[in-house]
Amino acid sequence: xxxxxxxxxxxxxxxxxxxxxxxxxxxxxxxxxxxxxxxxxxxxxxxxxxxxxxxxxxxxxxxxxxxxxxxxxxxxxxxxxxxxxxxxxxxxxxxxxxxxxxxxxxxxxxxxxxx
Amino acid sequence: xxxxxxxxxxxxxxxxxxxxxxxxxxxxxxxxxxxxxxxxxxxxxxxxxxxxxxxxxxxxxxxxxxxxxxxxxxxxxxxxxxxxxxxxxxxxxxxxxxxxxxxxxxxxxxxxx
Numbered sequence: 001x002x003x004x005x006x007x008x009x010x011x012x013x014x015x016x017x018x019x020x021x022x023x024x025x026x027x028x029x030x031x032x033x034x035x036x037x038x039x040x041x042x043x044x045x046x047x048x049x050x051x052x053x054x055x056x057x058x059x060x061x062x063x064x065x066x067x068x069x070x071x072x073x074x075x076x077x078x079x080x081x082x083x084x085x086x087x088x089x090x091x092x093x094x095x096x097x098x099x100x101x102x103x104x105x106x107x108x109x110x111x112x113x114x115x
Numbered sequence: 116x117x118x119x120x121x122x123x124x125x126x127x128x129x130x131x132x133x134x135x136x137x138x139x140x141x142x143x144x145x146x147x148x149x150x151x152x153x154x155x156x157x158x159x160x161x162x163x164x165x166x167x168x169x170x171x172x173x174x175x176x177x178x179x180x181x182x183x184x185x186x187x188x189x190x191x192x193x194x195x196x197x198x199x200x201x202x203x204x205x206x207x208x209x210x211x212x213x214x215x216x217x218x219x220x221x222x223x224x225x226x227x228x
Contacts (some may be wrong), residue, residue, distance in 0.1 A: 042218065
């Protein structure tokens with residue numbers, strides 16, 4: 001059983017296009033995240049939702065818009081894609097608990113390449 | 116500014132030896148420190164968590180130390196195996212504020228048979 005799944009796994013698109021990445025977790029967790037991993041392998045938090053409520057919104061261009069239809073899903077929509085958006089995007093989830101103690105479960109990643 | 120530093124150069128060791136990876140941080144007061152393993156093309160997988168008041172944590176062949184004075188964590192893999200080859204990431208969380216981890220860039224470990 002896949003705990004955290006993402007689709008698509010690969011996404012190749014042209015600059016200026018709009019695309020979405022979907023994430024689903026079947027762990028019953030309350031909190032979900034989007035991270036971006038750049039070419040230097042740094043994993044940076046972008047957004048976090050707790051029970052469908054946005055709780056973290058890092059300095060991310062407003063072309064990126066997360067949407068959580070329910071606590072098991074967190075999708076990421078990106079408008080007007082730019083070359084610099086090329087990266088691997090990871091979805092993750094964790095159970096509510098004392099901050100920092102929750103371990104995070106990551107999806108397999110979506111490799112986005114903007115041409 | 117806040118920084119988490121891991122040795123960006125790959126660590127190459129012989130099978131059976133102990134691998135030691137370092138995570139240094141500045142301008143943080145983490146309550147917890149976590150270590151993750153990431154294989155190529157995959158998402159990170161949680162390995163160990165250590166609290167600020169714990170000096171050492173063990174799990175099978177893994178050992179983590181946390182020195183809040185030195186602002187450093189060491190991650191050890193004893194009796195290393197080629198299957199341990201991966202990138203290892205440390206991640207910090209503070210006691211207050213946002214519910215998210217801040218990750219280092221990871222150290223790639225290569226265990227030679």
